[in-house]
Amino acid sequence: MAKQIAIIGASGYTGAELIRLIATHPGMEIAALAANSKAGQSMAQVYPHLRHLGLPDLVTVDQIDFGQIDLAFCALPHKTSQEVIRDLPKTLKIVDLSADFRLRDADEYEKWYGNPHSAIKMQAEAVYGLTEFYRDDITAARLVAGTGCNAATGQFTIRPLIEAGVIDLDEIILDMKCAVSGAGRSLKENLLHAELSEGYNAYAVGGTHRHLGEFDQEFSKLAGRPVQVQFTPHLLPVNRGILCTSYVKGGAQAIQKAYEMAYADEPFISVLPFGETPSTHHVRGSNFVHIGVAGDRIPGRAIVVTALDNLCKGSSGQAIQNANLMLGLPETEGLMGVPLFP
Amino acid sequence: MAKQIAIIGASGYTGAELIRLIATHPGMEIAALAANSKAGQSMAQVYPHLRHLGLPDLVTVDQIDFGQIDLAFCALPHKTSQEVIRDLPKTLKIVDLSADFRLRDADEYEKWYGNPHSAIKMQAEAVYGLTEFYRDDITAARLVAGTGCNAATGQFTIRPLIEAGVIDLDEIILDMKCAVSGAGRSLKENLLHAELSEGYNAYAVGGTHRHLGEFDQEFSKLAGRPVQVQFTPHLLPVNRGILCTSYVKGGAQAIQKAYEMAYADEPFISVLPFGETPSTHHVRGSNFVHIGVAGDRIPGRAIVVTALDNLCKGSSGQAIQNANLMLGLPETEGLMGVPLFP
Amino acid sequence: MAKQIAIIGASGYTGAELIRLIATHPGMEIAALAANSKAGQSMAQVYPHLRHLGLPDLVTVDQIDFGQIDLAFCALPHKTSQEVIRDLPKTLKIVDLSADFRLRDADEYEKWYGNPHSAIKMQAEAVYGLTEFYRDDITAARLVAGTGCNAATGQFTIRPLIEAGVIDLDEIILDMKCAVSGAGRSLKENLLHAELSEGYNAYAVGGTHRHLGEFDQEFSKLAGRPVQVQFTPHLLPVNRGILCTSYVKGGAQAIQKAYEMAYADEPFISVLPFGETPSTHHVRGSNFVHIGVAGDRIPGRAIVVTALDNLCKGSSGQAIQNANLMLGLPETEGLMGVPLFP
Amino acid sequence: MAKQIAIIGASGYTGAELIRLIATHPGMEIAALAANSKAGQSMAQVYPHLRHLGLPDLVTVDQIDFGQIDLAFCALPHKTSQEVIRDLPKTLKIVDLSADFRLRDADEYEKWYGNPHSAIKMQAEAVYGLTEFYRDDITAARLVAGTGCNAATGQFTIRPLIEAGVIDLDEIILDMKCAVSGAGRSLKENLLHAELSEGYNAYAVGGTHRHLGEFDQEFSKLAGRPVQVQFTPHLLPVNRGILCTSYVKGGAQAIQKAYEMAYADEPFISVLPFGETPSTHHVRGSNFVHIGVAGDRIPGRAIVVTALDNLCKGSSGQAIQNANLMLGLPETEGLMGVPLFP
CATH class of the missing domain: 3.30.360.10 (Dihydrodipicolinate Reductase; domain 2)
Known part of the structure; x- marks a missing residue:
């Protein structure tokens, strides 16, 4: 059975790119889509190019039943991301696409992002998501921090x-x-x-x-x-x-x-x-x-x-690649789409 | 086993689009690629975005062994297309993407395209390729004429x-x-x-x-x-x-x-x-x-x-959709890719 | 001596286009630039492509001494425009680029723009600014309403x-x-x-x-x-x-x-x-x-x-052309710049 | 009286840009336009954006009476340019926009451009056209070599x-x-x-x-x-x-x-x-x-x-600036047009 996926922050470009990739991914299925500011809207309203997919409507994060979810992608802005992830179930597998768990050093985080980190303990747990160089760590990880593009x-x-x-x-x-x-x-x-x-x-x-x-x-x-x-x-x-x-x-x-x-x-x-x-x-x-x-x-x-x-390999494609590893799926599954030219 | 496909005229945009779609199509496999003017070149030279696919090099049409081919797409300019298709094996299934077999009436063809038709008998055999409206005819056809975009x-x-x-x-x-x-x-x-x-x-x-x-x-x-x-x-x-x-x-x-x-x-x-x-x-x-x-x-x-x-549903996507019918494959196979936005 | 010009609403695209055209207009000189929301800023900050022109800094409308101004262009959004123009000196020549004085009929205005007109009497005075068809009226006008593009x-x-x-x-x-x-x-x-x-x-x-x-x-x-x-x-x-x-x-x-x-x-x-x-x-x-x-x-x-x-002949160029007529300048002055191609 | 200008190679982009700039230049007038491959055509055919200017039709170079010309711009491809300029009157002021007279050293020319120089003696006479750094030399020059953009x-x-x-x-x-x-x-x-x-x-x-x-x-x-x-x-x-x-x-x-x-x-x-x-x-x-x-x-x-x-300051604008100096006109004349934004 396909893995059940939630996307938190589904109304941004990386959220839409995740949906695009998962829609033809044989091993994943979208179970929930959250976007607090647009909760209640259909994806056809937010992204008409996804109209034909029969997706669930957007909900707020707290409306998601994470007990049914195998893995959540978090495609929120930095700072918001850490606040949301901090409160998710501690056993949930998460791929975060924001900057919040990329830097090991809390001072470095504050220096570059201007705010103190509010989930500093989770940084220790997070694995840096550059797949080709952290493959084994990612496979074993619960929380993976996607890299900047x-x-x-x-x-x-x-x-x-x-x-x-x-x-x-x-x-x-x-x-x-x-x-x-x-x-x-x-x-x-x-x-x-x-x-x-x-x-x-x-x-x-x-x-x-x-x-x-x-x-x-x-x-x-x-x-x-x-x-x-x-x-x-x-x-x-x-x-x-x-x-x-x-x-x-x-x-x-x-x-x-x-x-x-x-x-x-x-x-x-x-x-x-x-x-x-x-x-x-x-x-x-x-x-x-x-x-x-x-x-x-x-x-x-x-x-x-x-x-x-930047949106695919630099962000959402990388996130899927990492999720494949974390879920025991073939690493390239859902990602072999050919570049669009012209 | 995947159907063996030849593409004649593989160096144009509709040829490249056919390859893009077939590359992730579970029921088709590219067996031969022809482009007379670029024969001998690799597809990575002609279209670097196809570099990773391990495609056969470009050959001339007469270098293809059509005995091994289940269906040929012909993505040549009009006039050239009729001359090439005329000489292909009469049992070969063909989807033509040119204008050459779209018009039933030879005079109309000459009026709009400026030259007499050189394979006028084949026009009778050709089915107009607007899938949604000629589905049954296409399923039974040997030669399908793709529509203008x-x-x-x-x-x-x-x-x-x-x-x-x-x-x-x-x-x-x-x-x-x-x-x-x-x-x-x-x-x-x-x-x-x-x-x-x-x-x-x-x-x-x-x-x-x-x-x-x-x-x-x-x-x-x-x-x-x-x-x-x-x-x-x-x-x-x-x-x-x-x-x-x-x-x-x-x-x-x-x-x-x-x-x-x-x-x-x-x-x-x-x-x-x-x-x-x-x-x-x-x-x-x-x-x-x-x-x-x-x-x-x-x-x-x-x-x-x-x-x-225009390149996908208006041309190469339509061609694949028709080929699916002609080959007994599910009509939507290989065609459910989600639009790319932004 | 060159005519002294004020531009109200200088921070939008039509404002910038007016400045571009006036900068090489031999008969006009920019005396004041207003943009309430950006008052205090230099034009180099708002539009770096105007950096070399030595323009006056942006001010609020009420900081302009209209006694020194021969003609004012008003490039504000509709509704705001009528409220500002209503309070300007009644002898000041004005070319309005908004929609506020285009429609003769107050009901039509309200029907299309959704709000009642707050300077309804001035509408009677306004001349519709389609130069080629209202040339004489514009020449004699005090208030000209630029057309939609x-x-x-x-x-x-x-x-x-x-x-x-x-x-x-x-x-x-x-x-x-x-x-x-x-x-x-x-x-x-x-x-x-x-x-x-x-x-x-x-x-x-x-x-x-x-x-x-x-x-x-x-x-x-x-x-x-x-x-x-x-x-x-x-x-x-x-x-x-x-x-x-x-x-x-x-x-x-x-x-x-x-x-x-x-x-x-x-x-x-x-x-x-x-x-x-x-x-x-x-x-x-x-x-x-x-x-x-x-x-x-x-x-x-x-x-x-x-x-x-749309920005030039459809809006700011038309406005200059009308202002030329209103100020007794040659109609084409400052407007013979050749199209930019490629 | 305005200086009489010829443009040789008027059908390329730098030729069109020269015409655009000269059209509103008070000190220059276009007397002849040459483009051998398009001789006989009107500029409205070759560049419809110049339609309103009433320009002379395109002629071949040898149809131009250079006795009436104060200065010629040569906007031909390199190699062709040297062959044409070699045969022009030795007293004619010329601004060349090609690469042919930029390099002082004939070996360097051949190294970078792949062909021996056919007018090697004229290279000695040519002045490098980077106006801000060769102003005095350009003012006194007969032949100026425009720089690469x-x-x-x-x-x-x-x-x-x-x-x-x-x-x-x-x-x-x-x-x-x-x-x-x-x-x-x-x-x-x-x-x-x-x-x-x-x-x-x-x-x-x-x-x-x-x-x-x-x-x-x-x-x-x-x-x-x-x-x-x-x-x-x-x-x-x-x-x-x-x-x-x-x-x-x-x-x-x-x-x-x-x-x-x-x-x-x-x-x-x-x-x-x-x-x-x-x-x-x-x-x-x-x-x-x-x-x-x-x-x-x-x-x-x-x-x-x-x-x-690149087309203006990097090529044709620079050429006009140099021509102004060579003709005793104000250096900035015809060149103060404001950038087009957006």
């Missing part, structure tokens, strides 16, 4: 290079370009079509973006010493996709080899032939990652370009 | 109204807006991003678009008397989607009822609540159709808005 | 045909497609990039859009009997531009001739060669209008396609 | 920092994002709307883009020693605009000061308040440049973001 992209790029010891750890630059859906379904002036379409800009320049907290934690842990990267996010006038252009110091061929070894058996990660680089177009709407390496004309320097879909 | 959209709108006798047959206007992928992967100045993005225009104004041939044939046959519609296509600065705004004379409630009856059991067609109208966003990347009706303030007039994805 | 587009299309008596007045359909900037800089979910880009939809279907009030008033007055049109607005995923596809019954050649006569001396309106139709791309960022006519294959029916820039 | 953007960013000696010359990274119009009106698959819109990718990764020839020449000359930068171009899914995110090593405040000093009197270049960074939206359709600086959290590193319009 930029953070996932940067880590797919840099982790194998740290592990292989092929780059200078003090000279890492991640020039990141993220689609507007990364900012969620929020009413902000800079997210309006008229403000965004036909334009392009950087933001959070100079090392202020919150996903740096994840980079610092993960890269330093992996390297066994403090690692700080430079990271500049940009807002792309497209709806889905992240492209990360990384500048590193190291041999390009050694870097290529490090990726080929690290990702040889990964079903979702393609390392392109040396010298080719990817487009966000080629992973849109899918759980796939494309990574390409080129050597610079300046010896000892390389450029790595990484593309994934 | 605009033609499908207009027919989903108008056929139930002709059948129900609820509109004036001499006063039908179809104001059609189609995404750029409808024009295929062709190198034309007006299809460049710089010429199309941020702009909008009509074309083939005044009754000159070829899909009128299909409208004339089908509506007249259905009505039992000549019916001519007005049809203005426009080029939308989006990649997928058709929206048809239809102006008809008749009672809006009777029109709503006609749709609800005609489509009550159709798995892919949603009739919206009266007064609501759809967006192309809500069907993008899927085989679904949304239809909405509103009455005008002028009594006796109604507006119907219909949305579908 | 859709209303302008529809009237450029239909007025010459009513005047020439070449179409059936009971069979007029305006299928209108308007860019997102027509909705202003407002925080609405459906105006977000992720909701709008790559999609397309109709809205206010069935004769409920407010600009119908203008069509009814103007067409009926011109025809000397009630005229009601069908009008369906659509939201285009572009930032600027309106395209109106009109379906009329009449001789296409007579229609072409009617336009050529009506617009022979108009500096901003181009009638295309018969059979050609325009794109919004070709008028973007300009005060120009392109109109093209084609006959349908059904005798006695014609299609007219009209394109203009 | 990426090359201009990178130089506006890096030159003041080299001059001020505030950065490490061996650690310069230019992550450049350019609009599709930078590739011209050319029929290439990757420039189609369906291939580009909604996607994003890098190209010429690893130090292979031709504009590196300009960077090498100019930065090395300025520094008095070889300087090589890293430069990765990306293709933005927008029609106009370049954004360059530069990573440099040096003090952020010193960098800010270097810009403020270098550009204090420049009419077209705005240095933003420290910590703010620009958007391409804010310079679109204009000759303005916005530059913003932020310090990284890693001490001694800074990020500079620079935005300009």
Whole structure:
């Protein structure tokens, strides 16, 4: 029998993406959808593209009978997420898509997110949800913290290079370009079509973006010493996709080899032939990652370009992949949908 | 065992869309991909978003062993299509996506397409591929002619109204807006991003678009008397989607009822609540159709808005749906993917 | 000396467009900019693209010394506009860009806008601002009411045909497609990039859009009997531009001739060669209008396609054109900027 | 009397942009337009947005009477440009927009462009057209070589920092994002709307883009020693605009000061308040440049973001600015048009 799934925070983009993926997932079934501010509405009202699915109407979190639920996805904003998860049954399996359980260190959390953590004990229990690198921990976890979408992209790029010891750890630059859906379904002036379409800009320049907290934690842990990267996010006038252009110091061929070894058996990660680089177009709407390496004309320097879909592999697809592991389902189940092009 | 499928003309957008859909279709398997001009190339070169699928390389049509093939999709340009299909084994099941076998009347074909038909005898054998209205014929057919994408959209709108006798047959206007992928992967100045993005225009104004041939044939046959519609296509600065705004004379409630009856059991067609109208966003990347009706303030007039994805339901999705019938597979198999939004 | 100009409501898109046009207008100078909600801010903060202009900071309306002002543009939302204009000096020349003084009949105003008019006496004084058809009245006016952008587009299309008596007045359909900037800089979910880009939809279907009030008033007055049109607005995923596809019954050649006569001396309106139709791309960022006519294959029916820039000719450009007349400046001054393409 | 202008290569995007700017330039008048492949056509056919200007029809180059011409803009592809310019009268003032006269060293030219230079003697005469840095030379020049659009953007960013000696010359990274119009009106698959819109990718990764020839020449000359930068171009899914995110090593405040000093009197270049960074939206359709600086959290590193319009300041606007100097006209004449937003 299919696993019974609840989605808390079903009215945002990551919630809708979860529903999209689960709708054709043979091992999961949506049992409850919560969105406190829109409780009582049908999903056809909130997301007409889900009209044909016969989904349950939206309810409030406390209307869900969690006794019938095998796993809950929590797709709420950070801070709200910790407050809701804190009060859920302690035996319920949870994949959280917010930032609330990503950082091990409470001070780091407060530094990047501006508020003290209200469920600090649960952080100890949470497993960081970058599937390809925490597979065993995730399989055994009760609470998994999904990564930031930029953070996932940067880590797919840099982790194998740290592990292989092929780059200078003090000279890492991640020039990141993220689609507007990364900012969620929020009413902000800079997210309006008229403000965004036909334009392009950087933001959070100079090392202020919150996903740096994840980079610092993960890269330093992996390297066994403090690692700080430079990271500049940009807002792309497209709806889905992240492209990360990384500048590193190291041999390009050694870097290529490090990726080929690290990702040889990964079903979702393609390392392109040396010298080719990817487009966000080629992973849109899918759980796939494309990574390409080129050597610079300046010896000892390389450029790595990484593309994934921020809503899918960068968020909801990753969440399903982790849930598959936690529920004993095949890891790729429900996630082999082909990118949509054009 | 999965049915063995060949795709002839695999390097165009409808070819790529067929591959996308078949890749997750449990009852079909791609056995051969032909594209004469790109024979020898891998699909990863031609369409990097298909890189992970382990597809066969492109070959020429005559390199395919059709003895091993259960069904061939032919996604070639019109005129080329009839020449290729003419020479295929006479027992091979074929779904043609071109315009070549849509028109029953050879003179009509020549009038709209400008060249005499070179496989005129096969036209008699071909079944018109508008699944919802030719289901039994398609199930029994050897050769099915996929409809034009605009033609499908207009027919989903108008056929139930002709059948129900609820509109004036001499006063039908179809104001059609189609995404750029409808024009295929062709190198034309007006299809460049710089010429199309941020702009909008009509074309083939005044009754000159070829899909009128299909409208004339089908509506007249259905009505039992000549019916001519007005049809203005426009080029939308989006990649997928058709929206048809239809102006008809008749009672809006009777029109709503006609749709609800005609489509009550159709798995892919949603009739919206009266007064609501759809967006192309809500069907993008899927085989679904949304239809909405509103009455005008002028009594006796109604507006119907219909949305579908031109590449999927308007072309390759329809083709798979027909192939499912021809191969004895469940009609909806491989086609329940949820629209991609945002 | 250049005329001293105040702009009330300078923080919206039409306000910004007024500033853009006046900045290179030799006969006008910006003396004051008001925006109550953003008073105290610099224009560089509100609109960084105006950074280099050395503009006055935003103030509240009551901080403006109107004794120094030759003409004020009022670019506020309807209802607010009438309340502000009511209290301005009675000798001040004003071009209002809102809907508040467009409708002669107070009941019609209340019917379409939902609130009673609070400055009903001023309506009598106001002149309807469709320059090409009210030139003398505007020249002599103190208060000019700018038209709706859709209303302008529809009237450029239909007025010459009513005047020439070449179409059936009971069979007029305006299928209108308007860019997102027509909705202003407002925080609405459906105006977000992720909701709008790559999609397309109709809205206010069935004769409920407010600009119908203008069509009814103007067409009926011109025809000397009630005229009601069908009008369906659509939201285009572009930032600027309106395209109106009109379906009329009449001789296409007579229609072409009617336009050529009506617009022979108009500096901003181009009638295309018969059979050609325009794109919004070709008028973007300009005060120009392109109109093209084609006959349908059904005798006695014609299609007219009209394109203009909703923010410029449809709103702020029209306002400048009217202000030129009111201030005794050459009508085209400051408005001959060439469309931006691509 | 207005200077008489010829444009050779008037059918490309930079040709159209020259016409757009000259149309409202009080000191210039278009006397002749050449485009060999489209000779005989009207500009209304080639560019309908120029329809109202009453321009001369397109002719071949040899049909132009250069005795009547004060200055010619040459907007041809490289290689063709040198062959045409070689045969023009030796006294004619010329602004070339191609790459043909940018590189002083013939070997460098051949290395980056793949063909030997056929007018090698004229290269000695040519002045590099980066107005703000070669103003006096340009004023006295007969032949000015317009810069590459990426090359201009990178130089506006890096030159003041080299001059001020505030950065490490061996650690310069230019992550450049350019609009599709930078590739011209050319029929290439990757420039189609369906291939580009909604996607994003890098190209010429690893130090292979031709504009590196300009960077090498100019930065090395300025520094008095070889300087090589890293430069990765990306293709933005927008029609106009370049954004360059530069990573440099040096003090952020010193960098800010270097810009403020270098550009204090420049009419077209705005240095933003420290910590703010620009958007391409804010310079679109204009000759303005916005530059913003932020310090990284890693001490001694800074990020500079620079935005300009590739077709205007990056190409045709720069060309007009240079022509103004060469013709004794005010440098800013015809170039003060305000950016188009939204």
